[in-house]
Amino acid sequence: MNLFFSLVVIAVLIVLPWVLVGAAGLDYLFGVIVPYVALAVFVVGLIMRVLQWARLPVPFRIPTTCGQQKSLPWIKPSKLESPYSTWGVIGRMLLEVLFFRSLFRNTRSELRDGARLTYFADKWLWAGGLAFHWTFLIVVARHFRFFLEPVPWCVSVMEGLDSFFQVGLPIIYLTDVIIIAALTYLFFRRVVNPRLRYISLAGDYFPLLLLLGIAVSGVWMRYFDKTDVVGIKELTMGLVTLSPVVPEGISALFFVHLFLVSALLIYFPFSKLVHAGGVFFSPTRNLANNNRVKRHINPWDYPVKVHTYEEYEDEFRDVMKAAEMPLEKE
Amino acid sequence: MAEDVKKPEELIQIDYGPPKRSWMDPTVKFERGSYNYAAVKENQEYLSLPYPRKWQPYEDDWQLPDGWEEIIFKGFKERLEKYRSLRIFMDICVRCGACADKCHFFIGSGDPKNMPVLRAELLRSVYRNDFTTAGKVLGKFAGGRKLTVGVLKEWFYYFYQCTECRRCSVFCPYGIDTAEITMMARELMNLIGISIEWIGTPVANCFRTGNHLGIQPHGFKDSIDFAVDELEELTGVRVEAPINKKGAEILFVAPSADYFASPHYYTLLGYLQLFHEIGLDYTWSSYASEGGNFGLFHSAEMMKRLNSKIYMEAKRLGVKWIIGGECGHMWRVVHQYMDTLNGPADFLEEPVSPFTGTRFENTRATKMVHISEFTADLIHHNKLKLDPSRNDHWRVTYHDSCNPVRAMGLLEEPRYVINSVCNNFHEMPENTIREQTFCCGSGAGLGTDENFEMRMRGGLPRANAVQYVHDTHDVNILLCMCAIDKATLPPLLEYWVPGVEVGGVHEMVGNALIMKGQHDRPTDLRGIPYKQDGREGDDNV
Amino acid sequence: MYDAGKVILGIVVFLALVTFPLWYNLAGDASVAAPDLEKAEGTQCVEDAEWMRGHHMDLLDDWRDEVVRDGERYFVGPDGQRMEKSLSNTCLSCHVNKDKFCDRCHNYMSVDPYCWDCHVIPKEVM
Numbered sequence: 001m002n003l004f005f006s007l008v009v010i011a012v013l014i015v016l017p018w019v020l021v022g023a024a025g026l027d028y029l030f031g032v033i034v035p036y037v038a039l040a041v042f043v044v045g046l047i048m049r050v051l052q053w054a055r056l057p058v059p060f061r062i063p064t065t066c067g068q069q070k071s072l073p074w075i076k077p078s079k080l081e082s083p084y085s086t087w088g089v090i091g092r093m094l095l096e097v098l099f100f101r102s103l104f105r106n107t108r109s110e111l112r113d114g115a116r117l118t119y120f121a122d123k124w125l126w127a128g129g130l131a132f133h134w135t136f137l138i139v140v141a142r143h144f145r146f147f148l149e150p151v152p153w154c155v156s157v158m159e160g161l162d163s164f165f166q167v168g169l170p171i172i173y174l175t176d177v178i179i180i181a182a183l184t185y186l187f188f189r190r191v192v193n194p195r196l197r198y199i200s201l202a203g204d205y206f207p208l209l210l211l212l213g214i215a216v217s218g219v220w221m222r223y224f225d226k227t228d229v230v231g232i233k234e235l236t237m238g239l240v241t242l243s244p245v246v247p248e249g250i251s252a253l254f255f256v257h258l259f260l261v262s263a264l265l266i267y268f269p270f271s272k273l274v275h276a277g278g279v280f281f282s283p284t285r286n287l288a289n290n291n292r293v294k295r296h297i298n299p300w301d302y303p304v305k306v307h308t309y310e311e312y313e314d315e316f317r318d319v320m321k322a323a324e325m326p327l328e329k330e
Numbered sequence: 331m332a333e334d335v336k337k338p339e340e341l342i343q344i345d346y347g348p349p350k351r352s353w354m355d356p357t358v359k360f361e362r363g364s365y366n367y368a369a370v371k372e373n374q375e376y377l378s379l380p381y382p383r384k385w386q387p388y389e390d391d392w393q394l395p396d397g398w399e400e401i402i403f404k405g406f407k408e409r410l411e412k413y414r415s416l417r418i419f420m421d422i423c424v425r426c427g428a429c430a431d432k433c434h435f436f437i438g439s440g441d442p443k444n445m446p447v448l449r450a451e452l453l454r455s456v457y458r459n460d461f462t463t464a465g466k467v468l469g470k471f472a473g474g475r476k477l478t479v480g481v482l483k484e485w486f487y488y489f490y491q492c493t494e495c496r497r498c499s500v501f502c503p504y505g506i507d508t509a510e511i512t513m514m515a516r517e518l519m520n521l522i523g524i525s526i527e528w529i530g531t532p533v534a535n536c537f538r539t540g541n542h543l544g545i546q547p548h549g550f551k552d553s554i555d556f557a558v559d560e561l562e563e564l565t566g567v568r569v570e571a572p573i574n575k576k577g578a579e580i581l582f583v584a585p586s587a588d589y590f591a592s593p594h595y596y597t598l599l600g601y602l603q604l605f606h607e608i609g610l611d612y613t614w615s616s617y618a619s620e621g622g623n624f625g626l627f628h629s630a631e632m633m634k635r636l637n638s639k640i641y642m643e644a645k646r647l648g649v650k651w652i653i654g655g656e657c658g659h660m661w662r663v664v665h666q667y668m669d670t671l672n673g674p675a676d677f678l679e680e681p682v683s684p685f686t687g688t689r690f691e692n693t694r695a696t697k698m699v700h701i702s703e704f705t706a707d708l709i710h711h712n713k714l715k716l717d718p719s720r721n722d723h724w725r726v727t728y729h730d731s732c733n734p735v736r737a738m739g740l741l742e743e744p745r746y747v748i749n750s751v752c753n754n755f756h757e758m759p760e761n762t763i764r765e766q767t768f769c770c771g772s773g774a775g776l777g778t779d780e781n782f783e784m785r786m787r788g789g790l791p792r793a794n795a796v797q798y799v800h801d802t803h804d805v806n807i808l809l810c811m812c813a814i815d816k817a818t819l820p821p822l823l824e825y826w827v828p829g830v831e832v833g834g835v836h837e838m839v840g841n842a843l844i845m846k847g848q849h850d851r852p853t854d855l856r857g858i859p860y861k862q863d864g865r866e867g868d869d870n871v
Numbered sequence: 872m873y874d875a876g877k878v879i880l881g882i883v884v885f886l887a888l889v890t891f892p893l894w895y896n897l898a899g900d901a902s903v904a905a906p907d908l909e910k911a912e913g914t915q916c917v918e919d920a921e922w923m924r925g926h927h928m929d930l931l932d933d934w935r936d937e938v939v940r941d942g943e944r945y946f947v948g949p950d951g952q953r954m955e956k957s958l959s960n961t962c963l964s965c966h967v968n969k970d971k972f973c974d975r976c977h978n979y980m981s982v983d984p985y986c987w988d989c990h991v992i993p994k995e996v997m
Contacts, residue, residue: 005471043889047882049421054878056414059630060670062737064499064507066765069739071692071703074710075746081765082739096503102428103503107761109431109791115342117437117794119761125428129503147892149903151981159981166985169932196427198348199447201473203464204425226925230976234905240892241903249921270464275504278422280881283415284496284505289739292696296670299873300412304631305378306638307537309617309646315538316547323548325616326574328646414873 003191006205010213017259022252030255031235032244038262045269046277053281061296064284084290096285100130128189132182135175136211138162139218142173146236168223176219183212203271210264217257227251335363335782338826342790344440353448354455354470356480358487360388363783366490366776369530374523376534377632381523387486392479398522399477403460405521409514410461416514419506420457423450429498429508434768435491438787443488446498446508452484453515482519489515490526491784493773494627494659495732500765512774517629525628529775532624536636540619541586547616553589554614561599564857566849569606574647575613579684581644582612584655585622585813593833594816596855597656600840604705607845608685608713612653618643621660622813626667627775634671637663640698641672651681652698656834658731658812659773661700665738669696686711700734702743702811705839709750715844718753720860725754726838727796727805729819730767731812741765744811744835751842756803762795772818785818786825793826800830807831809838906975913965915949928984931958959990 020026067078083089095101108122142159145151163171187208190196221227231247232254238245267273280286313320313328320327351357365387374382381395395401410417429446431437436444443449451473458465459474468474475481494509519525535544545553554571562568572578582605588598605612618639625632644652654664669675678697681690688707690699708714728748734740741764748755762768771788772781799805808819808830819832841854853859872878896903916923918930934956937943948954955961966972969992977984 002471039889043886046885050878050882051872053414053418053421054872054874056410056417057412057873058414059412060667062415062507062510062666064496064505064736065739066500066736067739068741069692071690071740071743072688072707072710075706075742078739096505100503102501102505103426105501105766106428107432107501109437111342111344111346111437115794116798117791119759125426129426144892145981148895149979150899151978152895156981156983160983169928170982193427194348195346195430195442195445196425198353198442199425199427199430199445199451201425202471203473226929228921228924229980230905230924233980237896237903241896242893247905249924270462272422272424275422275424277881278418279504281414281418282422282505283418284499284507284510290692291665291669291738292693292698293691295673295695298670301670304635304638306635306642309639309642312538312540312617319546319548320616323551325547325551326576 002200002202003197003205005202006209009206010209013210013260013263014213014217014256017255018252021255027246027250027255030259031246031250032239034262035239035258036244038265042265042268045266046274049269049274050277053278057299058283058287059298059300060283061287061291062283063287063289065289069289082289084288084293086288089286089288093280093286097279100126100133103129124185125189128182128185131178132186132211135179135182138175139173139179139215142175146233147240149233149237170222172223176215176222180212180215180219183208183215187212207264207267207271207273210260210267214257214260214264217253217260221251221253221257225251225253227254335786338786341783341786344438346440348442353442353451354473354475356478356484358480358483360487362780364491364781365487365784366526366528366778366781369523369525369527373530373534374525377530377537379523379525379530380521383523387483392483392524394479394482395522398482401521402477402482402518405518406457406460409517410457413510413514415507415510418504419450419511420454420461422504423447423454423506425451426503428501428503429506432498432501433508434493434495434497434771434791435784435788438771438790439784443484444491446502446506449488449492449508450506450511452481452488453511456481482524485515485519486524489519490776491788493732493769493771493776493788495769495773496736497732497766497769500736509774513626513630516627520629526775526778528778529624529627532622532775533628533632533636536620536622536624540615540617540639542620542622542624543586543590545586545590545619550589550614550616550619557589557595557598557602561602564599564853564855565603565845565851567603567606567845567847569602571602572613574615574617576647577649578611578613578647579650580610580612581618581640581647581649581652582614582655583618583621583640583652585657585660586620587622587813587817588655591813591817593820593831593837593856594813596837596840597816597834599855600834600836600838600843601655601701603840603843603845604714604836607843608708610684613647613649615643615647621654621657621664623660623663624775626659626663630667630671633663633667637668638672640664640668641675644675645677650679651693652678653701653704654698655701656811656813656836658733658814660733660813661740662733662737664696664698668698683707685713700738700740700743702740702747702835705836706743706746709747714839716751716839716842717844718751718842720841720854721752721838722754723854723858723860724752724807724833724838725756725803725805726752726807726809726833727756727758727799727803728763728835729758729770729792729796729808729810729815730763731810731815732767732769732773734811735765735767740811744809747835747839748809751838754803756799756805758795758799762791768792768795770812770815770818770822772822773814777814777818782821786822789818789822790826792819793822796823796830797827800827805830807833809833809835811835906979908975909966909968909971911965911972912967916965917946917948917954917961931986934958958986959992 017030065082067081070077070084079088080091083092103126106122107119110118112118144155162173190200228249231250234247368386371382371384385393433446455475456477464472465474489512492512496509499507532542558571588594623636625636675697681699768791772785823830938956
């Protein structure tokens, strides 16, 4: 049902601009107003979310240590898995954010021969996740050719590398292939694996389908139903220079693509996609394992009812005396 | 052990396939062997906890206080504002499923709600319903659930089926820590008087007498004195074991099980031998006679209430610094919480070993040193006369306890000590040790008899790894540095891997330690004769 | 707010990235509008202009294959005239200035076609 719900929403999001631009001619709405609103929601929403997290205290220092602590000088500490300095924490976070270090540990357990638990390294999720995130980043960066004039050399170099094999015309970008493959894998993984299907919410299928929709519509425009790309750049340049125009002759498919991107931007701050910012706030990863070296302050610490030694001795003085134990008061 | 316990052959029939019904419909059956009894009314009252009452989880009516939903809602809101961890962990899970088969309870039970992701979703679904815009508008489509009695019962069942071991958090790409979520859920349930007996009773005892079992000061002294006498019989050496001695250099705090339970007791003997042999100026305390802290499994406030004794006592006795014994969750509290909760320990001195001159710089602020750090340093500086062949009747493996590994990073110190005092040390498979270590299945207050079946399920991955080294290397003892391990691994191994004992690291130190003036010591600390052919002497003292 | 320094730094970086195109284009002096293309000298193209905007590369690609692989060097143009399938000799005979026609758009879109890796640019259109 969660899957069905997501599919319906995606279908609506595709049909809506298709019909309204194609038939009703609302191209200014979909070409200018919706993207501006989406960007505003995305930027404000994400910043609000981040500020909300930042407002919250971290009462305890609770890093998950995945390696040797720094203790005796002759024992080699694990600088990245159990970082004890700021640089170590930065290193750990970089490994986590850029290479998904923790996901790389992934194993799959199986009960074999009836009674033997066996663990296999399972890197598929890591590979699929990493492939998606990196290609997504590159694809977004490549799109800067639509937003910058003149197009800076680094974008051109990236395009050149991405079309390294010079297959097809226009030359096929490797990232286009990889991102669709990765998203397809991540999607089917959820649908096919019973355990994952069981835990998946609409909010898990939907972003994958949305991203697939964006990728496929983009690919379709570039390789199959080609459109006036100069006109599109006029539109995008108008948007980013705050002097919006909607040139004639842009195909409805472009508006579908743009609308799906807008939907993603609007959806982002209110969904699990905020993990992009949230991971930086994760107290089990972003704190140094220097607990016994440096005192951590809990800002809302309050006095609690304790049982003092005096109360204790008052209660047990007789038996302590009988047992010849030292006393504060005889 | 209850009589109607399932046999291992039955228990190993695990179905990992998820059920047809959506997890969002709460379904909990309180079947014998897989839940814990409710906290006792008198103890709740003694601790001034809210809504004390007589109730049991298997009863239909939990006698919830009026407006309990509102109490939980407010408590949830308060915690969302006090703990960044909670808010982040509620917000950023993508349900990738990497954590699913990392939980020992899921591996052992196949119950999908024991996947860490779904365990957290039990709380998260209520969070979405009550605290997020999407959940308020879209309800179930956004994964939101209203808090009902059914959901509450699920919380009780599954958040007392988590041992806060943090293994899932090692694998989570965002470091989401189910221990943190479980702690929050348990705090919320505490607000309406829902807790379990095996946490409530030790906590109340500890608050009153200083230790979990409620042993009063003279009883504590008797236990220590008895150990001193027994050690004299075993070694011919009379050791000193001062209690509540003012002006000692060091306060020693161990989990109370070390002096009243077996096989912990042999570790206690090991400590006493070691401290005597090096001539440590130290003292025990009857007031702070518990290193363990079941408050950790109850609430941050309770943890603070119990933990306060250690520093207060160190101050009263005027010691310079503190050594802590072999315990798991105790070290999570000492390492990650103590200084924050009850510090600063500015009345103590930065720990320096009086024998080697080593400054324990890693404890500069907290001023509490783990016994294995202390002992490893002694051995490294050749301060101990050791004969590892005296442990040759033991073929050992080492169980990393969850908290010292994943909340401290204590990996090499115990291994160094073991390798110095034992000749036959074999590691278990790599996916089951170090940061990937599996819990005993009974931590965080779940080690009760009534919960026996679930403990055996939760301990399956650990037992299975022990089985492996038992089969391949003939391992006959599992060493560990945790009082809960020492209490709950013996029945676990008896159930899954008969023929493997459980012991402490300092028990092995005690065996190997050559003491000045000792007699010929024909047996080890368990009374098993040394230098026998083969491995006789499985019958313990 | 806790960790204010780091959080604000993060937000500033985020905002800088999002608004980068605005600053970049404002700072640059180049016109951001689509380039004006030089009017062709002929009266009629081989296909209509709108189609050509999206698909000229397909046409050239087809021509290349037909000429090189099948030896079909000629086609019948829109006004019934026999024409050579040749970028240099046919296209550029009307669009006489490569710089002001091909390159302007290609540069604007950051497209780097490999036509000219092999083809010689006729002197008169250079």
